[in-house]
Amino acid sequence: MSQSRPPVADPTPRVVVPAGTTAGAAVREAGLPGKGADAVVVVRDAEGQLRDLSWTPSADAAVEPVAANTPDGRAVIRHSCAHVLAQAVQQQFPEAKLGIGPPVRDGFYYDFDVERPFTPEDLRALEKRMKQIIKSSQRFSRRVLDSVEAAKAELKDEPFKLELVDLKSDVDTDEVMEVGGGELTVYDNLDPRSGDRIWGDLCRGPHLPTTKHIPAFALTRVAAAYWRGSEQNPQLQRIYGTAWESQEELDAYSERVAEAERRDHRKLGAELDLFSFPDELGSGLPVFHPKGGIIRREMENYSRRRHEESGYDFVNTPHITKGGLFHTSGHLPYYAETMFPPLSFEGEDYYLKAMNCPMHHLIFRSRGRSYRELPLRLFEFGAVYRYEKSGVVHGLTRARGFTMDDSHIYCTQEQAPGELRSLLAFVLDLLSDYGLSDFYLELSTRGDTGKFIGSDEEWAEATETLRQAAVDSGLELVPDPGGAAYYGPKISVQAKDAIGRSWQMSTIQVDFNHPKRFGLQYTAADGSRQQPVVLHRALFGSIERFFGVLTEHYAGAFPAWLAPVQVVGIPIADEHVEHLEQVAKALRERRVRVEVDTSDDRMQKKIRNHTTQKVPFMLLAGGKDVEAGAVSFRFRDGSQINGVPVDRAVELITEWIAGRENTSPSAESVRVEH
Missing domain, CATH: 3.30.980.10 (Threonyl-trna Synthetase; Chain A, domain 2)
Structure with a gap:
């Protein structure tokens, strides 16, 4: 995992623009470039304002030259x-x-x-x-x-x-x-x-x-x-x-x-038969096909296992609720424009769930809580629905119906700093397991508008707690003034993909306001009733969005542990099918997802088809392989290893998958020798 961003270059030396002289003349006098990629195109004055090179100050002014390549x-x-x-x-x-x-x-x-x-x-x-x-x-x-x-x-x-x-x-x-x-x-x-x-x-x-x-x-x-x-x-x-x-x-x-464009998850989703967006359902509402369902299941299963190991309790909540719940939480009216209109029946307005936190608060509040139970970590793969405008909807990465891997951690005020540090470490470690490794953090703080609730003192304390946890991570911290949720500041984990684009992944928020609004309490060691701190956390953001990001990160060539088809057997002729079926049986016993291509296509076309479908392991078999009890490996990059004994081939594949290798196997990376 990358623990820092590239070092920041030394600041550009300042240039003094004499009164009555243009900034351009001062820049030229200083010998700074006027042509090329590093040509100075404007200057920044002492107040931080960018000025044309024709700008003439009324008094001597120290300015920072701004180059074209900044x-x-x-x-x-x-x-x-x-x-x-x-x-x-x-x-x-x-x-x-x-x-x-x-x-x-x-x-x-x-x-x-x-x-x-x-x-x-x-x-x-x-x-x-x-x-x-x-x-x-x-x-x-x-x-x-x-x-x-x-x-x-x-x-x-x-x-x-x-x-x-x-x-x-x-x-x-x-x-x-x-x-x-x-x-x-x-x-x-x-x-x-x-x-x-x-x-x-x-x-x-x-x-x-x-x-x-x-x-x-x-x-x-x-x-x-x-x-x-x-x-x-x-x-x-x-x-x-x-x-x-x-x-x-x-x-x-x-x-x-x-x-x-080549990596666009919408294009790859269709080519690889992973998911689609039927018009009959409406914009931003995806369906996952069997192959996409396998990838999604594996993503969720691994995340579920890691959460269980880290002491999370799994909960489930409904897709719809009375509107009063969202008035209590403050989402109505603060969040109303991104929620679907209410459904009215039995004299009540019901809303599709746009967020899971209010329902998790009700679970916490359902009975008395002791300080001995804290921190209490609730986790849910919770389906939510948000009204994104038509021009904003974008495949899986900006959908209207999606599943948040949502958790809410209820802890004491004293526990919050340590819980944030361990939570951030957990998030970064788990994202790394899926193959993302280059991170930086964004700290979103309160703005000057009226959309924020809570006192200045609570916001200051929550912001400092988050900031310190971010600093302790060793990652670069980028400010985002005014970008906080209405109830509290947040840290966003930004991850770079294989082609250098930044994606917002996990968000972590400190909330002093919801506990107050919902009357959340626990019994402290001295018998007094105290208010917990709530930490909101979505690790992937949503399963759908993370699926889309990983599709583009890997260009559809998912790691073998996530791939919908992990192995395909390709016989040279019909008489070699039985041999590969036996290999497939041995792999299935190891819970490997394997198919044997018995189509009428010639072998070379089968190889092209399954390479296009980005299958990580192709096993070829001809007469010599059958006689020797062996198979030949063919990989996505076209490399090949011939004559591998079947038992060793099964062992190599299962070890590679079990190790959750995030690179594609190749003749160079797969070691046949014991």
């Missing part, structure tokens, strides 16, 4: 590219009205109101026009608008921009961040020779010095998007793109995207 530098490149896209769209489609165009992870988008949806041919034409704009080296120039009235006059033909101007005073509105917060600013694209204004957009910036500082970009796709994310608003056309500090980085990103 997260902030890439964001500036992408936002500048979004402006180039918008310019190209309005040149190509003069009737187009502008929405917003922010940078996002690995790229950018821009929303447009146009008469018809964009086509692939439109994207190709827009890319060509964008390249012309970039090559012309237009200069990005910041201009402050004198007043709201001046902004409205200038933007009279842009209805969506006018709406943003009206929102200027609403400091909680995300769109205001796009237009400058405290002041309204426009970025003009100027002709490099004449200085004439070619195009402009309402925006807070910052931007690159010129369009020519966009080294590499690509438009990727088009989607429909509602203005400001509300279905009550007009539907716009959203063009997505990506931009990078070099062509090499763009090419590397494109390969990562292609590899992610």
